Amino acid sequence: MKRMDQAVIDAAIREITAPEKEGKGNERVKEIVNRLVKDLFNAMADLDITSEEMWKACDFLTQIGQNNEWGLVYAGLGIERFIDVKMDWEDEQDGIELKTPRTIEGPLYVAGAPESKSYAELETVPEPNSERLYMSGVVRDEEGNPIGGAKVEIWHCNLKGLYSIFDSSQPEYNLRRTIITGEDGKYEFKSFVPVGYSCPPGGSTDTLMALLGRHGSRPAHIHFFVTAPNYRKLTTQINIEGDPLTYDDFAFATRPELVPHIVRKSIEEAKVAGKDEAHAAIAFDFNMVHDNAELVPGENKRSRRASSAK
Structure with missing residues (x-):
């Protein structure tokens, strides 16, 4: 099967990441999500990922969360x-x-x-x-x-x-x-x-x-x-x-x-x-190594399970 034209993919990406959305929302979140969406759209075209496969993936991602297995x-x-x-x-x-x-x-x-x-x-x-x-x-x-x-x-x-x-x-x-x-x-x-x-x-x-x-x-x-x-x-x-x-x-x-x-x-x-x-x-x-502001932090402040007694 012929790959989608890159111009069609790029047009869809521009639509999702439209310039008029600038100044609203969180700039860092937008930067990351827009990059991941761009990469995903190109992967869908490169690998000819079907609609059925995408929806099965959606169901599976939901299941991972329900099972609390993302970690x-x-x-x-x-x-x-x-x-x-x-x-x-x-x-x-x-x-x-x-x-x-x-x-x-x-x-x-x-x-x-x-x-x-x-x-x-x-x-x-x-x-x-x-x-x-x-x-x-x-x-x-x-x-x-x-x-x-x-x-x-x-x-x-x-x-x-x-x-x-x-x-x-x-x-x-x-x-x-x-x-x-x-x-x-x-x-x-x-x-x-x-x-x-x-x-x-x-x-x-x-x-x-x-x-x-x-x-x-x-x-x-x-x-x-x-x-x-x-x-x-x-x-x-x-x-x-x-x-x-x-x-x-x-x-x-x-x-x-x-x-x-x-x-x-x-x-x-x-x-x-x-x-x-x-x-x-x-x-x-x-x-251990001495800490300073220029080092990558050792603590990532991720969410963690709390004791049932807390």
Whole structure:
């Protein structure tokens, strides 16, 4: 089929973005929407996208919203990853090298997790049949100096792949804690080795990934926000070494520097380290950069889920 004449496409674009609309509405929103509409119209012509396909797409987009899966679709299509790629490029232009890479936040953070000094136990209720995990390290600046008073927020899923607050069967803030570092910059938490999980079976994201010939699963991982006065917020996560999907994450979040080595310690070895149980141990330092007005902000002020108690 012959492609539409570009003049016809351009005329339709001009009609949608008519000059007489200038001075009304939000200029930034108009700039973005008009560009996306222009690109969409040209794609419809290039790919001969039919009316039926467009209306099926409209129904599918509606379904994504009804299923509350836009956060998963953002991850699965690599949109959230590309946001990081863009920010990394901007840092490079400013001569900034991140020793601890940023990576995606995902849609499952909730503010207000219980705070403690230097150490926390993440489980509100014990997770049966789990492997004990101790993770520790130091929050440091660009030169490696410890940062006292840093806030390390941690969250991960249970062995069913579910997150508290989004999963009403768990106690509120289960596997969600906030650690404030002392002057030595040290943090440590006790939990268990988490598992990976998949998007809801048969849901919007799972359906889309199947149509793209991909899976909708994530490797085992633990999320972090690290903040401190006068430093840029760090959004990152670690992957659990040895997970079969560590380098096949549907959300494109794996960075080699964020796959720390796990050491399995027997009860005898644990006692030497001052622990009373066999466990897996991860040592990992977070490096932050000093903030200034010229840097891309670390906090994007996106909307986030509120606790049911709020």
